[in-house]
Amino acid sequence: MPRAASTGPRDRLSAQIPVAASAGGVTAPAGFAAGAVHCGIKAPPALDLAVLAADATASAAGLFTTNLVQAAPVTVSKGHLERTRGRARAIVVNSGCANACTGADGLAHAARMAEATAAAIGCAPEEVLVASTGVIGVTLKIDRILTGIQSAAATMGRDQGSEAARAIMTTDPFPKEHAVIVETEHGAFTVGGMAKGSGMIEPNMATMLAFVTTDARVSPPLLRRALQASARDTFNAITVDGECSTNDSLFALASGASGVAIDEDTYPALLEGLQAVSRALALGIVRGGEGATKLIAVTVRDARTTDEARQVARTIANSPLVKTAVHGADPNWGRIVAAAGRSGVLFDVDRATVHVGGVLLFENGLPRDEAAPRAAEHLTRRDVQIEMSLGSGGGASATIWTCDLSAEYVRINGEYRT
Amino acid sequence: MPRAASTGPRDRLSAQIPVAASAGGVTAPAGFAAGAVHCGIKAPPALDLAVLAADATASAAGLFTTNLVQAAPVTVSKGHLERTRGRARAIVVNSGCANACTGADGLAHAARMAEATAAAIGCAPEEVLVASTGVIGVTLKIDRILTGIQSAAATMGRDQGSEAARAIMTTDPFPKEHAVIVETEHGAFTVGGMAKGSGMIEPNMATMLAFVTTDARVSPPLLRRALQASARDTFNAITVDGECSTNDSLFALASGASGVAIDEDTYPALLEGLQAVSRALALGIVRGGEGATKLIAVTVRDARTTDEARQVARTIANSPLVKTAVHGADPNWGRIVAAAGRSGVLFDVDRATVHVGGVLLFENGLPRDEAAPRAAEHLTRRDVQIEMSLGSGGGASATIWTCDLSAEYVRINGEYRT
Structure with missing residues (x-):
């Protein structure tokens, strides 16, 4: 029990x-x-x-x-x-x-x-x-x-x-x-x-x-x-x-x-x-990923299906522009929206929202610029949360975990000859 | 005329x-x-x-x-x-x-x-x-x-x-x-x-x-x-x-x-x-890509169809491990083979070959380690050629061009706050 x-x-x-x-x-x-x-x-x-x-x-x-x-x-x-x-x-x-x-x-x-x-x-x-x-x-x-x-x-x-x-x-x-x-x-x-x-x-x-x-x-x-x-x-x-x-x-x-x-x-x-x-x-x-300094949880909500939620979350999590932005503590919602947009999953951008660390940054197709400083503060932490709702009415969600992309990743994998 | x-x-x-x-x-x-x-x-x-x-x-x-x-x-x-x-x-x-x-x-x-x-x-x-x-x-x-x-x-x-x-x-x-x-x-x-x-x-x-x-x-x-x-x-x-x-x-x-x-x-x-x-x-x-120091031509040959050749070439060209290896002039055929292997295209690894700068590095499922130094020399140039033959007998080919992945890419996109 x-x-x-x-x-x-x-x-x-x-x-x-x-x-x-x-x-x-x-x-x-x-x-x-x-x-x-x-x-x-x-x-x-x-x-x-x-x-x-x-x-x-x-x-x-x-x-x-x-x-x-x-x-x-x-x-x-x-x-x-x-x-x-x-x-x-x-x-x-x-x-x-x-x-x-x-x-x-x-x-x-x-x-x-x-x-x-x-x-x-x-x-x-x-x-x-x-x-x-x-x-x-x-x-x-x-x-x-x-x-x-x-x-x-x-x-x-x-x-x-x-x-x-x-x-x-x-x-x-x-x-x-x-x-x-x-x-x-x-x-x-x-x-x-x-x-x-x-x-x-x-x-x-x-x-x-x-x-x-x-x-x-x-x-x-x-x-x-x-x-x-x-x-x-x-x-x-x-x-x-x-x-x-x-x-x-x-x-x-x-x-x-x-x-x-x-x-x-x-x-x-x-x-x-x-x-x-x-x-x-x-x-x-x-x-413990190569060069990682932060753990990023990318959660996609209100997708039509769990598979679609996962597909969007994975595209955001693998986006080098999103990963470098998190590394630099830049609350760059535009890169998140753009990555979702190329994921192959259909959704209505005007119904989508983006939260970083619980701070609403994007809604009704428009930015909420006044919230950026609070989101930037969140991004200085070791555990980062990115949430995007697709507003499909389907209610499905999924989380993908990734790390930030740092210059150290490049150094580990490229700059030191092996 | x-x-x-x-x-x-x-x-x-x-x-x-x-x-x-x-x-x-x-x-x-x-x-x-x-x-x-x-x-x-x-x-x-x-x-x-x-x-x-x-x-x-x-x-x-x-x-x-x-x-x-x-x-x-x-x-x-x-x-x-x-x-x-x-x-x-x-x-x-x-x-x-x-x-x-x-x-x-x-x-x-x-x-x-x-x-x-x-x-x-x-x-x-x-x-x-x-x-x-x-x-x-x-x-x-x-x-x-x-x-x-x-x-x-x-x-x-x-x-x-x-x-x-x-x-x-x-x-x-x-x-x-x-x-x-x-x-x-x-x-x-x-x-x-x-x-x-x-x-x-x-x-x-x-x-x-x-x-x-x-x-x-x-x-x-x-x-x-x-x-x-x-x-x-x-x-x-x-x-x-x-x-x-x-x-x-x-x-x-x-x-x-x-x-x-x-x-x-x-x-x-x-x-x-x-x-x-x-x-x-x-x-x-x-x-002129962000942080790019080299132009990489990834050519996939002898695929079953042009679409499959393109899919494999694109997967290799977008692989951060391949791109960092080229940046570091590391003739890393294993990363090329592994990227092709996760591309979603079926092929027989034992029939595949990998050339870097015209130098054969992988054949019959096995490395040609003695050739690595010559391939490494090629990778120090500004124009790099990666060729993989899938050995399908289909004869289709495609080329995708990309650049290397450098620490400068990370700095441009992450380390400088905007």
């Missing part, structure tokens, strides 16, 4: 209690252990290899990049999930090398990572999922990886979740992990997770990896449904620079160790737990 | 002889005059108002922004072209204020600009086309404009084309004008033009305006067809930052003063002349 301390419409279903950071992210739910080592892909002593394992075979689901160019670990992991019909025991991840555009050797290397992990923890190779992040087009130093897998497996523990979150970083400015306890009528379960985002000091960083765990007992189809639903307004609602990488992967493992079974009745509680963890990780990725 | 001095497949149809820069752009064809003044929209003494007029009513065509949010002069000019069925006598243009998001007043102001121009040169108001470029959401100082129109009309001459090209600039680093003579079996005619591109020192610069003139004698429908066809691989094949403004307008006027009539047989000669002038102006816009 809802906890009194919680607020908002979600109380009806469950309550989320944040888990202390010291508990780690992916190992906060019962039934999981992690291990992390430096194996020699990144410069020492940086951690660059992690193994996350369930105590027994878990329900598993994965979502992968929509890029036509898919890295070897993506291909291998997809195949494993199909063959097991959504079961997995472990995930092995390396950072520093994306194992993308590496041909047949790359596929063999990804398969060997699964085999070595399976041998070390005692399961079938297809019960291991594989992920890599780092430079595109560089061959994996597979011998170092295989030795590292043995070391990581030998040191695994439930207290190593935060180490794993550091091992999957590339040039992320900080590790991203989060966990919540979800209470239901049938007891409490935990959802945890870790992610790496977009830092880019090497030529081609393959961007997003995220791993979510839970000790709820849930079937693979239901876990997959919840993962897809939770990603829609979290991992799939963020953008740093509009680039979709070759390695993007989101995995979920459910151990069942809490004993709380998820069925159609308790499904909303699982979804909420996944959403809470995914949102925290996704916003962390945006905050 | 073809001139011997010309080269390439176009010789079959015509020869283009560049016109000396001193002849001006829009006034190089016979039957046109221009006038330009400082009327007080921009800081003195910058020219900020131009009138371009034909000696008699001309065939006219216009292409306008596809942004849902359209500035008042766009609305007014579209209406005039419809009412006259493609006839016009003059074009009036101001810089420094876009007259966009200005409501009913804005529409009235654009109409008054046409009326004042018509009164000054002696034609019907609907025979005048109107264009504005500058800040969005600011009301036009219409009294200054109306006085300026009288002054500009009083000083018009065939020698004022280059003045007009300067008067339509906002923060463009240089004026853009070009003209060519086209020889046909039936005699020679001239095509000229001027354009303004993307500089952005004020909050919302409304980007592209271009004006093309010819003394060929051509019916409005044929002129419109040629203008649309010529824009496809010129003005519609460039991108600075993927932003489509509220004011983008491209106008063509044909005086007929050369006496050379354009029919289906000579149409290819007109098209070539328009293309030559439009390409020169369009590439000038990219070279």
Whole structure:
């Protein structure tokens, strides 16, 4: 039942209690252990290899990049999930090398990572999922990886979740992990997770990896449904620079160790737990975006459909002119309106409104110039809100999160030769 | 007949002889005059108002922004072209204020600009086309404009084309004008033009305006067809930052003063002349793009269709990671392949190739790392060539031109408050 301390419409279903950071992210739910080592892909002593394992075979689901160019670990992991019909025991991840555009050797290397992990923890190779992040087009130093897998497996523990979150970083400015306890009528379960985002000091960083765990007992189809639903307004609602990488992967493992079974009745509680963890990780990725100094929430309201709201919000969020204006604390409603106008969604400009930080800047097709100074003040903050109502009468809305575009982004990606 | 001095497949149809820069752009064809003044929209003494007029009513065509949010002069000019069925006598243009998001007043102001121009040169108001470029959401100082129109009309001459090209600039680093003579079996005619591109020192610069003139004698429908066809691989094949403004307008006027009539047989000669002038102006816009230091030609070959080639080329050209890599002279084929992979076009990565400056960097799904230094040397030049073959067997190709993304772009659009 809802906890009194919680607020908002979600109380009806469950309550989320944040888990202390010291508990780690992916190992906060019962039934999981992690291990992390430096194996020699990144410069020492940086951690660059992690193994996350369930105590027994878990329900598993994965979502992968929509890029036509898919890295070897993506291909291998997809195949494993199909063959097991959504079961997995472990995930092995390396950072520093994306194992993308590496041909047949790359596929063999990804398969060997699964085999070595399976041998070390005692399961079938297809019960291991594989992920890599780092430079595109560089061959994996597979011998170092295989030795590292043995070391990581030998040191695994439930207290190593935060180490794993550091091992999957590339040039992320900080590790991203989060966990919540979800209470239901049938007891409490935990959802945890870790992610790496977009830092880019090497030529081609393959961007997003995220791993979510839970000790709820849930079937693979239901876990997959919840993962897809939770990603829609979290991992799939963020953008740093509009680039979709070759390695993007989101995995979920459910151990069942809490004993709380998820069925159609308790499904909303699982979804909420996944959403809470995914949102925290996704916003962390945006905050840690290349050169980012601000987190920008772009909300589009009163669209005809949610898809149209999302399309307009995404166009505004990816507009370099909007992102540079926010960087410069310029309450530039004209760039917001112009971006919406080229989004491909039909709306009546004379019915649209633009608010920045709650300050009305544009209405009835005309600016409200007197409000600009208050909006400019809002834009000096670390958390910025842009809201545009399309005035369609449809009432649909969506939010996309992005970061500002700074000269540092250009310096990171262009001015320093790699 | 073809001139011997010309080269390439176009010789079959015509020869283009560049016109000396001193002849001006829009006034190089016979039957046109221009006038330009400082009327007080921009800081003195910058020219900020131009009138371009034909000696008699001309065939006219216009292409306008596809942004849902359209500035008042766009609305007014579209209406005039419809009412006259493609006839016009003059074009009036101001810089420094876009007259966009200005409501009913804005529409009235654009109409008054046409009326004042018509009164000054002696034609019907609907025979005048109107264009504005500058800040969005600011009301036009219409009294200054109306006085300026009288002054500009009083000083018009065939020698004022280059003045007009300067008067339509906002923060463009240089004026853009070009003209060519086209020889046909039936005699020679001239095509000229001027354009303004993307500089952005004020909050919302409304980007592209271009004006093309010819003394060929051509019916409005044929002129419109040629203008649309010529824009496809010129003005519609460039991108600075993927932003489509509220004011983008491209106008063509044909005086007929050369006496050379354009029919289906000579149409290819007109098209070539328009293309030559439009390409020169369009590439000038990219070279003068905000913070640009390099002109990048992205050519995609062996796609299944031209539309797919264009879609892939556009995705690569708008990729901030590709644009920053070129800025940093980093031969980053992985970013090119990854951008193509997220373009939405299906292709087989293992059949694709990437060349930078003619140097093969990616083939058979694998990098050619030994070639990277030569490609890096190419990227230090002002003109950069990126070529990707999709290996589809379809043979279709397209080129999109863009510029690099520099920290200066961010500074222009964000770091200086306006």
